[in-house]
Amino acid sequence: MMQLITLLLFIHFAIALQCYKYAQIKGYPVITFTVLGLVPYFNVVVWVYLLFLPPLESYQHKQPL
Numbered sequence: 001m002m003q004l005i006t007l008l009l010f011i012h013f014a015i016a017l018q019c020y021k022y023a024q025i026k027g028y029p030v031i032t033f034t035v036l037g038l039v040p041y042f043n044v045v046v047w048v049y050l051l052f053l054p055p056l057e058s059y060q061h062k063q064p065l
Contacts, residue, residue, distance in 0.1 A: 012038075012040065012043065015037060015043045015044060015047050016034060016037035016038045016043060017037075018037075018047055019033045019034055019036070019037030019043065019046055019047050019050060020033070020034045020037065022047075022050040022051065023050060025055075026050065026053060026054075026055040026056060027055055027056035027057055028050070028053065028056065033046060033050060
């Protein structure tokens with residue numbers, strides 16, 4: 001049982017770390033997405049959300065029409 005709990009905690013913090021990395025790479029608020037990535041069961045939703053969000057830099061450098 002202790003091994004299962006350890007495995008689940010490891011996966012939980014690995015997903016939170018991925019949320020931190022993707023938020024940093026794509027230019028989103030790092031603290032917000034890291035805290036949301038630490039919430040159990042919600043962290044997978046945040047992680048998938050960050051996977052599909054476009055980088056913020058692509059919208060800041062567009063040329064006006």
